[in-house]
Amino acid sequence: xxxxxxxxxxxxxxxxxxxxxxxxxxxxxxxxxxxxxxxxxxxxxxxxxxxxxxxxxxxxxxxxxxxxxxxxxxxxxxxxxxxxxxxxxxxxxxxxxxxxxxxxxxxxxxxxxxxxxxxxxxxxxxxxxxxxxxxxxxxxxxxxxxxxxxxxxxxxxxxxxxxxxxxxxxxxxxxxxxxxxxxxxxxxxxxxxxxx
Numbered sequence: 001x002x003x004x005x006x007x008x009x010x011x012x013x014x015x016x017x018x019x020x021x022x023x024x025x026x027x028x029x030x031x032x033x034x035x036x037x038x039x040x041x042x043x044x045x046x047x048x049x050x051x052x053x054x055x056x057x058x059x060x061x062x063x064x065x066x067x068x069x070x071x072x073x074x075x076x077x078x079x080x081x082x083x084x085x086x087x088x089x090x091x092x093x094x095x096x097x098x099x100x101x102x103x104x105x106x107x108x109x110x111x112x113x114x115x116x117x118x119x120x121x122x123x124x125x126x127x128x129x130x131x132x133x134x135x136x137x138x139x140x141x142x143x144x145x146x147x148x149x150x151x152x153x154x155x156x157x158x159x160x161x162x163x164x165x166x167x168x169x170x171x172x173x174x175x176x177x178x179x180x181x182x183x184x185x186x187x188x189x190x191x192x193x194x195x196x
Contacts, residue, residue, distance in 0.1 A: 001025065001039050002037060003042060005019070005029060006044060010046020011045050011046060011180065014183060018186075021185075032060060035064070039194065040075070041067060043079070044182070045135070048079040048082040048088075048091070049092050049094075051083060068174070069100060072173060074100075074193070076101070076174065076177070077180055077181060078177070081105055081176040081177060082105055084101040084174060084176055085099070086100075086102045087099075087105070089107065090109075102146060108136050109139025116134055118133050119134070123188075123192075124148075125192050125196070133183045135179075137179055147169050148169065148171070151166070152165060152166050153167050175189065
């Protein structure tokens with residue numbers, strides 16, 4: 001299996017390490033030529049607005065759009081979820097996304113860095129719970145009809161409201177998470193995304 005990881009900014013190295021744990025070849029994607037012959041793509045966590053700017057500067061924006069719309073399996077984590085979402089709440093005026101996953105996400109919806117947290121979550125398709133690490137994570141506020149929620153977490157927001165929110169979603173060939181599975185070094189979501 002040959003999986004590309006968008007390596008412009010963020011925690012792409014951790015994703016490459018997880019792919020190696022699975023015995024797969026990880027490819028650091030920094031320019032359009034790196035997209036040739038891939039079996040899947042990872043959009044990593046990081047800073048989504050910076051990733052937008054760097055995607056334009058590297059010439060990757062349009063080639064990536066073509067790949068993700070072609071049905072290639074894709075995993076997006078944290079900022080990667082934002083990059084794939086149909087609608088973004090709280091983005092900068094010049095921020096864009098690939099609009100291939102029918103969800104609405106709120107940037108930093110779980111709060112600032114001080115509100116970062118961990119939780120054990122049950123993910124449909126995995127036999128045992130996985131540790132989820134949320135760092136300035138986006139909140140999925142709306143899920144489209146053709147998108148399936150694979151995991152949720154109960155969270156008490158700054159306004160005092162406690163509610164269940166989706167944190168792993170799947171639509172077509174895409175799986176996306178609000179959290180960072182690569183930080184907990186658990187490769188099972190990567191395996192699920194590229195072998196289901």
